[in-house]
Amino acid sequence: MSPPLSKFGQSVGGSTVVGMRRQADALEAKGMRVVDFGIGEPDFEAPPPVREAAIKAVRDGKGNYIDPRGLVELREAIAEFEAGQHGLAISPDQIVVTPGSYGGLTLITRALLDPGNDVLVIEPCWGPYKAMVKLTGANPVGVPMGTRQGRFVIDGARLEAAVTAKTRAIVVNTPWNPTGRVLLAEELAAVAKVAERHDLWIVADEVYSELVYANATHVSAATLCADIAARTVIATSLSKSFAMTGWRLGYCIAPPELAELLARLNQYASRCATSIVQYAAVAAFRDSASYVAEMRHEYELRRNAIADGLNRIVGVECPLPEGTFYAFPQIPKAWGDSKNVADDLLKKAGVLLTPGSSYGPTSRHHLRLSFATSLETIENGIARLQEALPPRG
């Protein structure tokens, strides 16, 4: 018999997205063709300048350890990009380069939390936040969003009511996975008010910041005012915006003292993000704007197609996603828990999607469909859903 395992380690469960994908693999092995709306991963390649820069870095022998804060040239490029795109006035010393935003969020939870602390996680939420909080011995506390005209919206009063003496931080995600929302400045201000009143950190996950569509604008919590910037730490990455998931490159933006601690912790977590990728990433920020614009345009067409198709199914209500690449329709309560609906749709219609219940009880009657897939796949998947679930009119 082996010795015991850690309690913190064992407190986390597996991912629903991964579990559903494995079920789909088993069905495909038996000959079923599955339409995949499951995983949140761009179907594009990284921009050509990034790929060229990576090859050059390999040829130039750039395979050495880098300072745990990240390559200076990359942090300068990020600071310029964030100022230009989102109005963030930051110095390169406030940036810590990490292996994806998973890497950044892991450092942030370690830097901010002690065992027994509480963290408010606004639901529906991306599952790993709760797991990462638990891995530090702190407790994630789910706080439901409100709803307005079929959309999830921040409810400041619920946040306020959830704060206790143990609360240390609020996690906010904009653009928001799984809801497809892009938070308004007034919604962020409601979060900020609670954080200010109770002296809390705001952990802002902004990985979808470049995937924002017509009439919506990404607002970073750190741009609200100086006091809010001093209590906000951003985790973000190149995964979604630049179609670079497997390259594993992200970064944190933090007030100076926290940035220093994050870099110190990075030294013991990964030492540094891959050097070759850090050199390549400079080209993402400096030379890839047109490729990002092209991807965004394509996602917008897909978003329109998927929302339109879903809204033609009786009982399904899909608000137009404002950002990300997720549609998050509501289904009738009479259909039961979304986990059963998703299991059924996979087995009977060969459509892989993610049940809303995996993002918290608030979205038990929602489904998440990733539209990071071709228009043809969207049409095929919607046709299958319309067949499995009766069309309107």
Ligand SMILES: Cc1ncc(COP(=O)(O)O)c(C=O)c1O
């Ligand atoms: C909201 C959100 N944050 C963070 C991540 C992690 O991405 P990465 O570590 O590739 O930056 C994801 C990926 O699905 C996500 O949806």
